[in-house]
Amino acid sequence: xxxxxxxALVVALALTLTSCxxxxxxxxxxxxxxxxxxxASASAPASTPASPPALSEQDAxxxxxxxxxxxxxxxxxxxxxxxxxxxxxxxxLVDDPSVSATTWRVLCxxxxxxxxxxxxxDATCVGDFAAEPMLDHCYRWAYYTGMPMFEDFPAVVSGS
Numbered sequence: 001x002x003x004x005x006x007x008a009l010v011v012a013l014a015l016t017l018t019s020c021x022x023x024x025x026x027x028x029x030x031x032x033x034x035x036x037x038x039x040a041s042a043s044a045p046a047s048t049p050a051s052p053p054a055l056s057e058q059d060a061x062x063x064x065x066x067x068x069x070x071x072x073x074x075x076x077x078x079x080x081x082x083x084x085x086x087x088x089x090x091x092x093l094v095d096d097p098s099v100s101a102t103t104w105r106v107l108c109x110x111x112x113x114x115x116x117x118x119x120x121x122d123a124t125c126v127g128d129f130a131a132e133p134m135l136d137h138c139y140r141w142a143y144y145t146g147m148p149m150f151e152d153f154p155a156v157v158s159g160s
Contacts, residue, residue, distance in 0.1 A: 053090075055156070058129045062089040062104070065134050066125055067159025071110030073138040074123040080112040084158040089127065102129040108138060108158065 055063070063086060071081045076094035094103040105126045112119055122142070127135030 008021060008134055011091050043096070051107060052119065056090060059088055059090050059156075062127060062129065062134050063156060063158040065141065066106070066108055066138070070108035070123045070125055070138045070158070071121060074110060075096060076110045076112050076121045077114075080114055081110050082118075084110045085109050085111075086125070086158045087134045087154050089129070094126070100128055103127070107141065 020060055030051040058154035066086045067084045070084050070086065072078045089108040092104050092106050094100070094105050096103075103126065105124065107123055109122065110121050112121070121140060122147045124141045125135055125138035155156075
């Protein structure tokens with residue numbers, strides 16, 4: 001390999017690594033802020049999560065059920081669960097004419113402690129506001145398992 005080829009390869013590699021580094025350190029894309037509202041830093045510290053939304057009776061009942069179902073049906077020992085958080089069911093209705101208009105699908109995260117420390121298990125849960133019970137089973141979902149962050153916020157603490 002001649003010197004000019006080596007130089008071109010080194011430059012290309014440096015540009016590629018710089019691009020990867022910039023992408024890795026860039027903030028995750030999020031909703032576009034309303035330009036007429038004050039910047040987030042002016043209204044609350046960046047590390048403070050937004051206030052939880054006011055819960056409807058249906059959402060409160062669904063979240064209470066999810067707290068009981070999400071972790072245990074995803075192979076987490078109920079005694080080890082410290083908390084469960086889920087997407088808000090009323091904001092995740094299933095838009096499909098083959099199911100009831102009251103059917104929803106959410107992701108939940110069951111936080112638990114085991115011998116190795118604090119852990120979590122993600123689950124996908126499908127329920128129906130009109131059914132009794134709203135749901136009886138969730139399914140283990142591995143996409144976020146082991147990740148340091150739950151980037152699909154906002155999530156709502158489920159149950160007590």
